[in-house]
């Protein structure tokens with residue numbers, strides 16, 4: 510784990526330059542050659558899940574934008590930045606698709622197959638850390654703010670959730686008081702994953718102001734890097 514931390518520290522400088530560009534909206538820093546990465550280091554494995562996709566749009570914002578595209582955009586930035594930092598990265602989907610088995614008809618059966626296949630991807634690897642990206646929705650439009658959910662039986666997932674929450678508060682939402690929350694048995698993916706996993710509800714699409722931010726490509730990048738820094742914090746703590 511020490512070598513893993515050294516690798517992340519070494520490459521952390523690179524991502525900080527990229528993050529500074531994203532958060533300040535200044536032009537991106539000059540690219541750094543990937544040739545400086547030593548293969549002698551053990552690379553941490555990050556699995557990223559973008560919720561929904563294809564016919565399943567997830568929840569819908571006040572202006573009619575489905576959650577699935579926001580989730581995917583955040584995943585894409587997280588994926589690319591994590592790769593620069595030296596992570597091995599696996600994604601459950603990288604386009605607007607449901608990953609159900611071929612030949613399955615009917616939305617509910619496709620959804621079940623899709624979830625089974627997401628879980629199979631997550632549980633295929635040893636020693637991974639997983640983040641499932643979603644957006645929230647509530648009938649009362651006044652609620653806003655990101656919140657992290659974790660499987661109640663997993664202390665490591667709880668620690669990961671706290672690390673992500675810490676970064677959200679320190680980087681993006683200083684007044685966010687939403688505590689991390691354990692989920693019940695109803696959340697199939699979280700409760701059956703073998704690795705530390707968090708469902709990141711990045712914000713409420715039912716809140717006009719937050720929906721506008723979440724639909725902004727700049728804010729999507731900020732959220733992606735915030736979540737990634739949270740993953741870093743968790744791995745550093747090992």
Ligand SMILES: [Zn+2]
Pocket residue numbers: 560561567568576642643644
């Ligand atoms: Zn969702």
